[in-house]
Amino acid sequence: MSEVLPHGPFRSRRGRIMATVMAVVSVVLFVALALLVAGPDATGGWVVADRIMMAVIGIGLALVLWRWAAIKAVPDDAGLTVQNLVGRRHIRWEQIDDVTFDEGDPWVSLHLTDTETVPVMAIQRADGADARAEAHRLADLVAASRDHS
Incomplete structure (x- = not known):
């Protein structure tokens, strides 16, 4: 890998x-x-x-x-740009409360501080262990952004 x-x-x-x-x-x-x-x-x-x-x-x-x-999610210093099947959205790191990838979910979900849930279709269950690693990487990026705040 x-x-x-x-x-x-x-x-x-x-x-x-x-x-x-x-x-x-x-x-x-x-x-x-x-x-x-x-x-x-x-x-x-x-x-x-x-x-x-x-x-x-x-x-x-x-x-x-x-x-x-073309589905993807691109992190930068300010946050994460999520491009799903329909729509593109930039989410600031401080807006993300939690990253989940529960068993049976087709893709990662971002739980925002305003109680909204945003799917991240770029990290899909079909990718197996790679998807779990990418979900952990995303969670680490969110945690690192909190350390710098």
Whole structure:
């Protein structure tokens, strides 16, 4: 395992790889279907618009998967920028009350001082021991920020 910088970004390894592979498969599969499905001249019911829509669906699915692959959390001196599937948010270190990664949770959760809970999808259970190590690293960063306050 390579050494990770304390302030290096958090990213899911398996989630990013799976999303990237499935995005490529989506584009290839849907474009191939759009090109290979029988048209009206071969007793099929597909017209050009149907073929274009099939390709657009594949590309749209690939874009959603690309967004999943872009999930990350980036720490800096002031706090943590969390980019989940939908939205990006910067959370100051002093706003974070606790970091949890309970058994069965799909990803890490930040419990904020205002009682809000923010998921950190960049640290996912699917990464196994690496995810637990990253959760500890995040908790250590939060604890270190308190020491400097």
